Amino acid sequence: MNERADETYDLAVIGGGVNGCGIARDAAGRGARVLLLEQGDLASGTSSASTKLIHGGLRYLEHYEFGLVREALSERERLWAIAPHIIRPMRFVLPYVKGLRPRWLLRLGLFLYDHIGGRTRLPATQAVDLRRHAAGTPLKSGFGPAFIYSDGWVDDARLVILNARDAADRGATVLTRTPVDALEHGGEGWLIRSGDRSFRARAVVNAAGPAVLDLLCKAHEQTDRHMRLVRGSHIVVPRLFDHPYAYFFQIPDGRIFFAIPYERDFTLIGTTDRDHHGSLRDVHASEEEIAYLCDAANAYFEKAITPADIVWTYSGVRPLIDDGSGKPEAATRGYSFELDLNEAGGAPLLSVFGGKITTYRHLANEAVERLKPHVPALSGGDWTATAPLPGGDFAMDGIDALKGGLARDYPFLDAASVDRIARAYGTRARRWLGEARSLADLGAHFGHGLTRAEVDYLRSHEWARTVDDILWRRTKLGLRLTAEQVETLKHYLGEAA
Structure with missing residues (x-):
């Protein structure tokens, strides 16, 4: 493998989802020269299509996945501490429904949930009567006993x-819109081809998520692993309740779903579990899934919803380990690795199978530990458990103080914009708000507080290129901007036809 490469790295991570970016961050912080390659935009696949929860997975207890639940529970407060702007605690209401899971079983499961994961800051489970609790107000009559957990x-x-931003701040090279066309290995490492560019790396991490097996094929690697691709779909409707609680609901078919306060004015409902057999480029909620979620919500809420009420749907494909489970919802949410050392220890390739967003940091640490004996540049131990993510260098309960400071120093911002900006950027918000003393100082206003200064920051610091990158991943202002406002933003970005 003597072909000249554009750049040479200690480690190339392929896949810009949560696992890939977490591994790139960890490795860069341990001294390795890291390359992160993503074929589209960061988080443009499964990692932006979750139910938006940092959770232990209460329902996984039914499948006896105690180790997975314990690991996830132990990460909740750790992640909250390093990212208190984008992560916050939430209380979930689980009504008891006669004829479904018995009350003693719910109580036992929640007792385990409270005690096996090292909970210290989050409040414990409490029993309530929905006939006298605020969470019962939007529900149909007939619901009484319930549990509220964290x-x-x-x-x-x-x-x-x-x-990804922290990885780059620590020296990593992050390239989006850079698909990998081929991987070729020799005794000294890997040659990675993308169009007319090539890169050399001593080791490669295959964090391609649902496409993990496809990437192995490009590397001409064999594996006995089988993946089960499971589609999870969500719907967003105008808010169904005004209180801050979320709901964990049971369905007669044995599944569960969530109803969660979302972006102040909406309710997020999901998710489904359907085996996905189509293209990974065309992942969307089917009419059957939409009807399923509407019917499920209508069994609980007094205010009925129909598909006509939906303002947005999104779907993602979960790359689960195929463990032979009959139903998609029973397939394990755990993860595993496969390390191929190829020629007597040369050109290591580490493939990541499965995983969930709550355990991404722990997964990344384990992945880097497995690579350390084969990548000399990697040194040190687990550092990501305490190092804040960009903008998260403030107290776990400090978001209100942060918002207060922004409101004081930028009085021209409305309350909704202050809340959104603080929760998105944390202490880094001032990097683009700067010395502005009026909204006009931030440049063109595209609507709902989105200004040229913010857009330019997203383009220069967060790899945003398109309207979708900005409105649906960096922000959720796609829920609010009008078609005319979107077109104005497209013109600014140079996307307009």
Whole structure:
């Protein structure tokens, strides 16, 4: 393999989802020269299509996945501490429904949930009567006993982007819109081809998510692993309730779904579990899935919804390990690795199978530990457990103080914009707000507080290129901007036809 490459790296990570960006961040922080390659935009696949939860996975207890639940629970408060702007605690209401899971089983599961994961800051489970609790107000009559437990909410796409940003701040090269066409290995490492560019790396991490097996084929590698691609779809409707609680609902078919306060004025409902057999480039909610989620919500909420009420749907394909489970929802959410050392220890290739957003940091640490014996540049131990993500260098309960400071120093911002900006950028918001004393100082206003200064920051610091990058991943202002405002933004970005 003597072909000249554009650049040479200690480690190339292929895949710009949460696992890939987490691994790139960890490795860059340990001294390695890291290349991160993503064929589209960061978080443009599964990692921005989650239910937006940092959670242990209460329902996984039913499948006896105690180790997975314990690992995820132990990460909740750790992630909240390093990213208190994009992660926040949330209380979930689980109503008891006669004829479904018995009350004693719910109580036992929640007792385990409270005690096996090292919970310290999050409040414990409590029993309530929905006939006298605020969470019962929007529900149909007939619901009484319920449990309220703790988990966390996360802006999933921003979690990915902030990991990539921190990796870059620590020296990593991050290239989006750079698909890998081929991998070729020799005794001294890998040659990676993308169009007319090529890169050399001592080791490669295959973090391609649903396309993990496709990438192995490009590398001419064999594996006995089988993936189960499971589509999860969500719907967003105008808000169904005004209180801050989320809901964890049971369905007679044995599944569960969530109804979560979303972006102040909306309710997020999901998810489904359907085996996905189509293209990974065409992932969307089917009419059957949409009807399923509407019917499920209508069994609980007094205010009925129909497909006509939906303002947005999104779907993602979860790359799960095929463990032979009959139903998609029973397939494990755990992860595993496959390390191929090729020629007597040369050209290591580490493939990542499975995983969930809550355990991404732990997965990344384990991946880097597995590579350390084969990549001399990697040194040190687990550092990401305490190092804040960009903008997250403030107290876990400090978001209100941060918002107060922004409101004081930028009084021209409305309350909704202050809340959005603080929760998206944390302490880094001032990097683009600067010395502005009026909205006009931030340049063209595209609507709902989105200005040229913010757009330019997203382009120069967060790899945003398109309207979708900005409105649906870096922000969720796609829910609010009018068609005319979107066209104005397209013209500014040079996307308009």
